[in-house]
Structures are given as C-alpha cells and as structure tokens.
Amino acid sequence: MSQQTKKLQVGILVCPGFAIVDTIGIHSVFGFTPDAEVHLLWKDKGMIEAIPRFPVHATTTFSESPRDFDVLCVGACPDEILRDEETLAFLKDRGSRAGYLVGVCSGSLILGAAGLLEGYRATSNFHVMDLLPHFGAIPTRQNVVIDRNRYTSGPATGGFDCGLRVLEKLRGEEAAKISELSMEYIAQPPFGTGSPELAGPELTRKALQLFAHFTEGTRRTVRELPSRRAS
DSSP states (O other): OOTTTSOEEEEEEOOTTOBHHHHHHHHHHHHTSTTEEEEEEESSOSEEEEBTTEEEEOSEEGGGSOSOOSEEEEOOOOGGGGGOHHHHHHHHHHHTTOSEEEEETTHHHHHHHTTOOTTOEEOOOTTTGGGGGGGTOEEOOSSEEEETTEEEEOSTHHHHHHHHHHHHHHHOHHHHHHHHHHTTOOOOOSSOOSSHHHHOHHHHHHHHHHTHHHHHHHHHHHHHSOOOOOO
C-alpha cells in the first residue's frame, strides 16, 4: 500500500476526567476521514467519564496500541496525569515516533511533562500558559502554534484547526478543504470574547476565578515536578 493511501493511525488520549471539548475536533476530522483509524487510548477499556459529564471508554489499551502513530493527540486531563509515570512513559515512547503531535488546551503541559516539548514553541489555554517554560517549551500566544511536527492550541476550535492543518499535511489541501466543508466548520462566535485579548480584563478575571479550582491543582503539581527548563 502506498504512502498516500495507507491507513492513518490516529491516537487520542482519554482518561477519567479528560476534557471532551479538546479532543472532539481531532476525533471529528479524522473520524470522518477515509482510511483513518482512530484509537481512543487508555490503560483499560472500562467506562470513564469525561468533563463536562460524558461517559466514554477507550477503544485501545496502551498495551494494544500501535507502535507508530501518524497523529497523537492529548487534550486537557486532570493534574494527576502530569505525574502518572505509566501514561507519561507511553506518551514519550509513542510521541517520539509520531508523525504529528497535537496538544490541545493544557494537553500541551502533558506533552511537556512527557519530555516532548523541550525547545519547541507552544501554546495552551490562557489559564496555565505561563507554566509551559517549566517543561522547556517557549510560550507563544496564538490559538494555534506550529513548530515542526508539534501542533499546540487552545481549547474548542483549536482542536478542529489543528486537525484540519495536520490532515492537509497528510492527505493534501483538497482533503482538508472537503473535511472542513463536510463538517460545515464555520467558527462564528456570537460574542467575540474567546480570548483574554478580546474579552478584556474584567471578564478575564471572572473566568480565571471560575476555573481556579481546576487550575490551582495543576499549578501545584507542575511546581512539584522536576523542571526541564533549559539552563
């Protein structure tokens, strides 16, 4: 089978408490792509609950996983994943060979904890973007940041944007355009407040307060991890 037509292997990390909004874009883009096989990856296939409440289970365990992925995606997960040695070792192994790595929202921190963002420009959600240098990454404030084969983004639309851009690399511009059209992906936010720069300081302050119970645990965990910051 030729390189152009071989079945794409796409892996998406799922775990108890992962953010469904971060991975639905990649799943949609490649789930509807002919000759692509999407693996929802976790340690076992028991039922888990994403956030907001969304029951799901893995389709492929770490031990069953393909050795080589064309695309490996990680979205936001609970802060305990940042110190989960089994998960980080799996991501480091598969990610070191993957054609493209995608980190959505604080999934970029998990890629960093696995040692996969040292020396790379990267982004995350604005709540925790300042933590990226702890892992040797170079924080870059954009919705999508591309540095070689590392694609990182904010949540929600960032997953779709990364997915479509990676699909273009793997299957060509026309395939990516057809995917965008088939999903009728036309991002038109009704309020235009989807970033701190657009929302302004008062709404940003309220948003930070609203999600502080999520981000403070992440901050504590990252501070306790060995730093990968370049000396």
